[in-house]
Amino acid sequence: MAKTQVEDINRNIYDIKNEDEYAFKMQKGLNREVVLEISKQKNDPDWMRELRLKALEVYNSLELPTWGPDLSELHMDDIATYVKPKSKLNTSWDDVPEEIKKTFDTLGIPEAEKKSLAGVGAQYDSEVVYHSMKEDLLKQGVVYLDMESAVREYPDLVKEHFMKCVPVNDHKFVALHAAVWSGGSFVYVPKGVKVDIPLQSYFRLNSPESGQFEHTLIIVDEGASLHFIEGCSAPKYNKVNLHAGCVELYVKDNAYLRYSTIENWSKNMMNLNTKKAIVGKNAQIDWVTGSFGSKISMLYPMSILNGEGAKTEYTGITFAGKGQNLDTGFKVIHNAPNTSSVVNSKSISKEGGSCTYRALVRVAERAKNAKCSVSCESLMLDDISRSDTIPVNDIQTDEVEFSHEAKIGKISDKEIFYLMSRGLSEEDARAMIVRGFAYPISKELPVEYAVEMNNLINMELEGSIG
Amino acid sequence: MVSMEILKVNETPVRTSRNFKINNIKLEDVVLPENVMEFKGLQVLGASKIETEVEVGKVTYGLGDVMQENVREMANSKIRITASQNNEDVKLFYTLDDENTALIHYVEIVAEKDLNVTIKYSSSTNYSCFVNGIIKIIASGNAKVNVVAVNLLNETSHYFVSMENVLQESSEVQYTVIDLGAKNSVQNYYSNIAGEGANNELKAIYLGRENQVKDMNYIAELYGEKTNVTIDVQGALKDSAKKNFKGTIDFKKGCKKARGDENEYCMLLSDKAKSIALPMLLCTEDDVEGNHATASGKLDDKEIFYIMSRGIEKKDATKLIVKARFNKILERIADEEIRNEIVQEIDRRLD
Numbered sequence: 071m072a073k074t075q076v077e078d079i080n081r082n083i084y085d086i087k088n089e090d091e092y093a094f095k096m097q098k099g100l101n102r103e104v105v106l107e108i109s110k111q112k113n114d115p116d117w118m119r120e121l122r123l124k125a126l127e128v129y130n131s132l133e134l135p136t137w138g139p140d141l142s143e144l145h146m147d148d149i150a151t152y153v154k155p156k157s158k159l160n161t162s163w164d165d166v167p168e169e170i171k172k173t174f175d176t177l178g179i180p181e182a183e184k185k186s187l188a189g190v191g192a193q194y195d196s197e198v199v200y201h202s203m204k205e206d207l208l209k210q211g212v213v214y215l216d217m218e219s220a221v222r223e224y225p226d227l228v229k230e231h232f233m234k235c236v237p238v239n240d241h242k243f244v245a246l247h248a249a250v251w252s253g254g255s256f257v258y259v260p261k262g263v264k265v266d267i268p269l270q271s272y273f274r275l276n277s278p279e280s281g282q283f284e285h286t287l288i289i290v291d292e293g294a295s296l297h298f299i300e301g302c303s304a305p306k307y308n309k310v311n312l313h314a315g316c317v318e319l320y321v322k323d324n325a326y327l328r329y330s331t332i333e334n335w336s337k338n339m340m341n342l343n344t345k346k347a348i349v350g351k352n353a354q355i356d357w358v359t360g361s362f363g364s365k366i367s368m369l370y371p372m373s374i375l376n377g378e379g380a381k382t383e384y385t386g387i388t389f390a391g392k393g394q395n396l397d398t399g400f401k402v403i404h405n406a407p408n409t410s411s412v413v414n415s416k417s418i419s420k421e422g423g424s425c426t427y428r429a430l431v432r433v434a435e436r437a438k439n440a441k442c443s444v445s446c447e448s449l450m451l452d453d454i455s456r457s458d459t460i461p462v463n464d465i466q467t468d469e470v471e472f473s474h475e476a477k478i479g480k481i482s483d484k485e486i487f488y489l490m491s492r493g494l495s496e497e498d499a500r501a502m503i504v505r506g507f508a509y510p511i512s513k514e515l516p517v518e519y520a521v522e523m524n525n526l527i528n529m530e531l532e533g534s535i536g
Numbered sequence: 537m538v539s540m541e542i543l544k545v546n547e548t549p550v551r552t553s554r555n556f557k558i559n560n561i562k563l564e565d566v567v568l569p570e571n572v573m574e575f576k577g578l579q580v581l582g583a584s585k586i587e588t589e590v591e592v593g594k595v596t597y598g599l600g601d602v603m604q605e606n607v608r609e610m611a612n613s614k615i616r617i618t619a620s621q622n623n624e625d626v627k628l629f630y631t632l633d634d635e636n637t638a639l640i641h642y643v644e645i646v647a648e649k650d651l652n653v654t655i656k657y658s659s660s661t662n663y664s665c666f667v668n669g670i671i672k673i674i675a676s677g678n679a680k681v682n683v684v685a686v687n688l689l690n691e692t693s694h695y696f697v698s699m700e701n702v703l704q705e706s707s708e709v710q711y712t713v714i715d716l717g718a719k720n721s722v723q724n725y726y727s728n729i730a731g732e733g734a735n736n737e738l739k740a741i742y743l744g745r746e747n748q749v750k751d752m753n754y755i756a757e758l759y760g761e762k763t764n765v766t767i768d769v770q771g772a773l774k775d776s777a778k779k780n781f782k783g784t785i786d787f788k789k790g791c792k793k794a795r796g797d798e799n800e801y802c803m804l805l806s807d808k809a810k811s812i813a814l815p816m817l818l819c820t821e822d823d824v825e826g827n828h829a830t831a832s833g834k835l836d837d838k839e840i841f842y843i844m845s846r847g848i849e850k851k852d853a854t855k856l857i858v859k860a861r862f863n864k865i866l867e868r869i870a871d872e873e874i875r876n877e878i879v880q881e882i883d884r885r886l887d
Contacts, residue, residue: 135553136551136554137550137551137552137553137554137559138552428552428553430553430556435807435808438807448817448819450819450821450822451822452822453789453820453821453822453823455820455822456818456819456820457817457819458550458816458817458818458819459815459816459817459818459828460550460552460814460816461814461815461816462552462556462558462812462813462814463811463812463813463814463815463830463832464556464557464558464810464811464812465802465804465810465811465812465813465832466810466811467804467807468804468805468806468807468809468833468834469807469834470804470832470833470834471833472831472832472833473829473830473831474813474815474828474829474830474831475827475828475829475830476815476817476826476827476828476829477826477827478787478817478819478824478825478826478827479822479824479825479826480822480823480824
């Protein structure tokens with residue numbers, strides 16, 4: 071059977087670069103002065119400045135991970151940690167500067183907002199340039215703000231939750247994030263309020279040799295529900311860019327949160343992101359994740375099931391092509407009785423790309439009657455790629471039902487032959503099988519995003535098969 | 537005896553996050569013997585060609601430098617078995633007693649023809665004994681090697697072993713590991729499946745009780761075309777026993793049409809027992825088939841209830857179910873005497 075042969079794909083709209091124009095770009099590198107300057111630019115309250123400085127110390131004291139992809143190409147001395155775009159925060163797209171607006175237009179964000187979203191936040195480099203939410207949600211007390219405004223307007227709520235779900239010393243890049251964070255979104259859904267239409271934040275990194283460190287903090291109060299979508303992309307440069315965002319989610323008792331991500335960073339991006347959720351009694355968090363972009367990703371969303379009867383589902387797909395090393399997976403801690411988790415992970419590797427599913431399931435002694443089932447499937451599209459599965463299952467009680475299964479292999483020749491006998495070309499047959507493989511994930515996404523994901527898959531496969 | 541603060545051994549071939557506490561095992565209660573006497577507790581049965589002047593061979597992974605060096609420098613029992621024609625079954629029985637409390641050994645099996653080997657470790661003393669060893673098998677020319685390794689040491693002892701197999705074209709190595717004894721039992725198993733059409737099977741049983749710690753690091757690397765590996769592990773943990781199972785199947789580039797299956801099942805018989813599993817699949821070849829599955833949990837209440845409804849006590853019902861799961865693996869042991877001894881030990885330890 072023919073194998074994948076073609077060089078890098080054309081990522082068309084995602085690769086459109088704007089001039090590197092900015093109101094302020096921080097000197098490259100990381101030290102106390104840089105952190106203090108960011109803090110000054112942000113007009114931080116004292117506690118936040120102190121937190122940043124403490125985080126910098128932690129960053130300096132921690133070593134790089136001794137496992138996972140090689141991060142030696144990342145030099146913090148070459149990264150500008152803060153790039154302020156030539157735009158203030160706007161609530162109308164008409165006020166967003168033309169060049170920046172054009173970028174988001176091309177990505178279809180304002181269009182999606184009109185059609186199918188209840189609110190949108192758009193970040194360009196280090197700052198949020200647009201934030202808006204439908205009137206009726208505002209009336210119900212839903213808060214959807216850029217993170218900086220939230221620090222000012224909801225100081226107690228933010229202080230109580232900021233870097234509490236993800237502790238500063240969790241790992242080196244969390245500490246980095248806490249020291250230089252900028253931008254991101256804050257959502258608060260009051261008790262009992264159901265937000266039926268999704269909110270979306272989109273993160274675009276345009277500036278070369280820079281980093282994006284947005285902070286997302288979402289609190290879904292008791293009995294409330296929310297679907298939040300996160301999108302990200304960047305044009306490709308020759309030098310390394312860094313993304314070290316942090317997502318903290320609090321899903322209170324009986325609440326529901328669905329957190330969907332379509333990640334399409336350019337292939338010079340180091341994506342060292344951290345996401346965690348604390349889930350209360352009978353509450354549920356569902357993660358839906360599509361990882362397509364970046365040069366290196368290390369991303370393992372985590373659900374901490376602290377409340378009795380809490381649930382979580384993780385549905386993720388990773389697609390690694392030439393030059394990509396995507397180390398992703400899921401962590402779940404069962405910390406209370408009757409908790410349950412379902413994990414469904416898929417990965418596709420081609421043209422020398424490397425996919426790793428790295429995971430942790432921990433069932434604590436008190437988590438009686440916990441249930442957990444994990445399934446991961448890996449598809450290899452050629453013999454120069456790599457696919458690894460590295461799951462840790464730590465079971466500390468006997469009252470548990472736990473199972474894990476994984477499969478690895480290629481597209482079966484029989485399936486291709488069958489489809490070809492029905493009149494499909496080999497190329498179409500392969501693309502159809504890959505889309506079928508990804509279907510359980512794409513069906514979990516809202517239709518526009520499922521379409522985007524299918525387009526991404528088509529783009530990845532276009533001309534590269536046959 | 538020289539005291540060592542913490543012995544860190546049995547590294548996985550690929551590291552993962554340190555917070556997951558599985559990359560290696562740290563033992564605080566083990567001391568390596570400083571000097572040892574010749575080991576006099578070995579009984580050899582049935583071997584036609586045996587040498588004792590043997591150089592200790594290297595192992596690829598093993599338990600780590602400290603443990604390898606310990607065998608290289610201090611081995612008090614070395615043996616090489618060569619099977620070049622039709623051979624009698626070989627039995628190596630290592631018995632530790634009051635006089636022989638440390639066994640540091642090397643076993644090399646060079647098989648060009650079929651061979652069955654049984655290796656048994658037991659202790660006739662209550663002293664804490666120390667066992668460290670390397671068992672190396674080189675199989676070639678259609679040879680089918682069948683090894684049964686049984687650990688029945690007392691529960692104050694420490695048991696360390698590195699098993700390594702090199703499989704050349706069309707050879708077959710079938711390993712059965714029965715791990716019941718020792719306070720700490722730490723095993724490294726590595727198969728280099730290089731030859732086209734070579735086939736490797738590892739079937740293992742572990743049973744932990746009280747404060748026993750089991751650390752298994754089973755690795756198979758498939759290089760040759762049409763090679764096969766199966767790793768099947770069945771275990772049960774009672775009381776506060778702890779086990780780490782690390783299983784790796786690594787499909788190397790070029791192992792077209794290879795197949796690897798890995799399965800681990802842990803029966804938890806107490807709410808204090810701790811089970812960690814890391815079943816890895818690593819793959820750089822597309823034309824392969826790899827599967828792994830692990831599961832753990834307590835025994836099915838319905839099954840226990842059913843057996844009890846037939847007039848059997850709960851404790852015995854539990855035993856029956858555990859033994860039934862173990863039985864598929866135990867059946868592979870042809871030597872009835874050894875098999876009965878193992879079954880009796882399992883019974884005793886489940887009481």
